[in-house]
Amino acid sequence: MNEIMLGGIADHATPLVRNCWYVAARAAEVGREIISRRLLGVDVALYRTLAGEVVAVRNRCPHRSFPLAKGKLVGDVLVCGYHGMQFDPSGRCVSMPAMPITPTNASVRSFPTAERGPLVWIWMGDPDHADEAKVPDTSWLDSAEWKSVTGGFHIESDYVAMHENLLDQTHFPFLHPGAIGTPEYARSKLKVREEGDMVIIDRELRNSPPPGVYGVPTGLTGRPVDRFSDARFVSPALHTAYARIVDNNDASGAPRTYRFNITHIFTPESNGAIHYWWFCSRNFKLDDAAADAHLYESSAKAYQEDVDALEWILDVVRNDSQPQFDLNFAPDKPGLMMRQILYRLAAAEAGSPSQGCQRDNAGGVAAERLPASA
């Protein structure tokens, strides 16, 4: 434990980390109909240019706060529905019909985006730190060698609790007593380590039957296999789990490895509500509809159990009139390491220009607060 960790551990009320690539929407959601979504407390309008580029701007006209998503597109230009003020994809005003001269230094804040396979990522933080190279890898979601099933939730919970839940597998036998929980696995040895701002836990369990979720699609139910898992807190926006099931008794005579990549994506709507998307990807039986159905149903059921539990918990935490300092036990270590990272990241942003709207309408505005003449 290094010293900076002493600063504290994040909880549901900790300010949200803004300097991070988050998912704004599934790529398929964004098109020529403008949509809006609240991300980190800010309403964002999303659309595509005629060329198909994703545009994300603040959903609030800088003139009279009209929600821009209620306006319309004319070509690549977003036209406000109140006074017809027009913004190009960069957010710069290109026309204000009521004015003889276009106030070209007026603008609506635009947000950097990056489209990666089925996902549109967005940078809500300090634009000077937006670096597309840091969009996290989810290449398996867009690879011909993988097949994914996917689902999502809008939930009343917080990313801290969701990440802690995913870094903790000791709850499997209790919260998910059917498909994914085996008592042996809950007690299996884990190794935890930090890598930069990531927390990674490795587990292995040898010579033990797989849980239902993996047993059915691999056809290995009830048979002893080796099971390896690398689960990682990648960023506030992303948890990925790489699971391998190794069958040492494969008919081929050689060990056969089945891989599952599980992708959990969280974007806070605000403190207390999150957009949650998940993907369960596999590198075998790519065209097997029964495997699709089994993995979708098992995953959706288990994640619904997580969602229910975490919504119940946040409700308790918010409404209980007598606060509680939760106890911590040894298996909570990975979660606490992650919560220290989240706290450290949030603390580093506090007071920095990226926390707030200081950069909105950057570059000055055309009109004074009160116009000198009509």
Added chain:
Amino acid sequence: MNEIMLGGIADHATPLVRNCWYVAARAAEVGREIISRRLLGVDVALYRTLAGEVVAVRNRCPHRSFPLAKGKLVGDVLVCGYHGMQFDPSGRCVSMPAMPITPTNASVRSFPTAERGPLVWIWMGDPDHADEAKVPDTSWLDSAEWKSVTGGFHIESDYVAMHENLLDQTHFPFLHPGAIGTPEYARSKLKVREEGDMVIIDRELRNSPPPGVYGVPTGLTGRPVDRFSDARFVSPALHTAYARIVDNNDASGAPRTYRFNITHIFTPESNGAIHYWWFCSRNFKLDDAAADAHLYESSAKAYQEDVDALEWILDVVRNDSQPQFDLNFAPDKPGLMMRQILYRLAAAEAGSPSQGCQRDNAGGVAAERLPASA
């Protein structure tokens, strides 16, 4: 720009101006059934005496806060539904059944009212400043020479934004692209001036076809006319627009003038919600049902568009976690003048006796806080 204007401009959160005649209800709503309505944050009970006079008192018994509108009328006396405490139309207690002697210096606050045609006006401010002579003129609503259609809304918006919307006609082509918006009109010259606490904008547009709302009932669609408009912020409670359409090619050989008076009435329920009534009055075709229907439908549609826009805006303003200082442009000048007046009026009232309940139960109370003997 005079100095007092530097004090600031009102927005949705500015304290409400109380020293003003507001509309409490349509006259037809008030009768022998007691109704209640929240006006400027205060619940008011409204009824008529046997002689037909409107009575308005605070909807809260001074004894145990029972809502008086849940009581009943016995003649002109309002009887509380909890302990039978009785109040005459002035608000004075005339009986408390549980007491051997009537506590005649107990009272419920009554509010001055003034009935004018279809409207009941109320004075929620300092009673010493209530002056019926200052009830604003809406005499066309009750004149044999005029015919009106009318509608209303209860909306989640604020009078500041509603008044600003009405002083701004540059939004017509965008928010109301059908009936009332013509691009020529949006660009027509306006003259703006203050008269006391009023803001008046005059526009004229010559030799141009009228918009649909005026063209259809006058029968002048598509024909060049002269159009004059005097739109005014009369008070926090009232915006009136006097429009004239002049047909210089009338069959009579002489120019013919068609007049439309538009009346917009706002009474805050609280900061963030308003009662809104509108009237569209004309001085021609008084008995023409088709003209009635056309003007009602055109008006209701346009005002619904305003209401939608302003509810969306207030939702953004209230819920967006990153505040914004709206940009202002030259055409915003009339609205900003009005907002300075609202700010100045609100500031002048701050800390004055009319802001609050200091005058409730004025004149002392019959019983001590704790009675000396039972």
Added chain:
Amino acid sequence: MNEIMLGGIADHATPLVRNCWYVAARAAEVGREIISRRLLGVDVALYRTLAGEVVAVRNRCPHRSFPLAKGKLVGDVLVCGYHGMQFDPSGRCVSMPAMPITPTNASVRSFPTAERGPLVWIWMGDPDHADEAKVPDTSWLDSAEWKSVTGGFHIESDYVAMHENLLDQTHFPFLHPGAIGTPEYARSKLKVREEGDMVIIDRELRNSPPPGVYGVPTGLTGRPVDRFSDARFVSPALHTAYARIVDNNDASGAPRTYRFNITHIFTPESNGAIHYWWFCSRNFKLDDAAADAHLYESSAKAYQEDVDALEWILDVVRNDSQPQFDLNFAPDKPGLMMRQILYRLAAAEAGSPSQGCQRDNAGGVAAERLPASA
């Protein structure tokens, strides 16, 4: 009026008195299915052991705040639904599956309970002051000599207003104009006295017909009887009224006494919402279904009228933007005495260890805030 009374009178916003036996639930509600209920702002989980003992613990796992009522019972042990942490009926942790050694000094707060007839009482205050001998007497609810009808409400009101309502019978003719209100009774002489922290009002009305609620089951409607009532504020949790109807013209030749005990039970859910249970008990015609029905219907109707009135009042008090100091009259004396007692009890608790959660997890916890090793 002694000096301590000068401290103030309780109202809806006064902190709740915690050092008091409250009813947590009807005995029949508590069984082998865990239920939860918010009591004085704290969520409590309630169940019975295999031997039938009632257990009440905080509905919040000390580890990660999971609501324990969503867990399950294994024998007498409550198992958390998240990580399987187990608690015995005293709240002590008896197993944490993810830990090799049980953290036996971890615990969830348990609350003393006492089952009395149809009621389960709970002590939410300082456990050092829990004394079962002070559970108030409601023995008639469980006696072969009495027959009760019962009902209940969950209401948006406060115990202060409910107790004041019950100590005030001058509202009967107005709020309950049918069954229980007679004008003679409203004007009858009352004697009020304090006994410790109780307020007791005695009324008698001789030679007058009983109100409908009592007239019908006794068969004395319209006949002159003597009526005696001892109504008492017993504690924040309880109001009891002992009524006697004496028929001096009984066919037996001797006066005959009919007794009614009315029991009103209040448990705050929070400031502003209460659980309310009532019982109407009689010591005659124990097997008369018509008497049951009449008393249930009369009582339920009257108490619904009280509930409506008090919900309306709290709504006014909470939402009116202009506060009011209610007037008091001589008949309010018993209520004001009770409100002084409530204020005094609340003030005495302020800052004392029973106000808050200081005793939760008492005795230290097994794990440090951050475990030293995994």
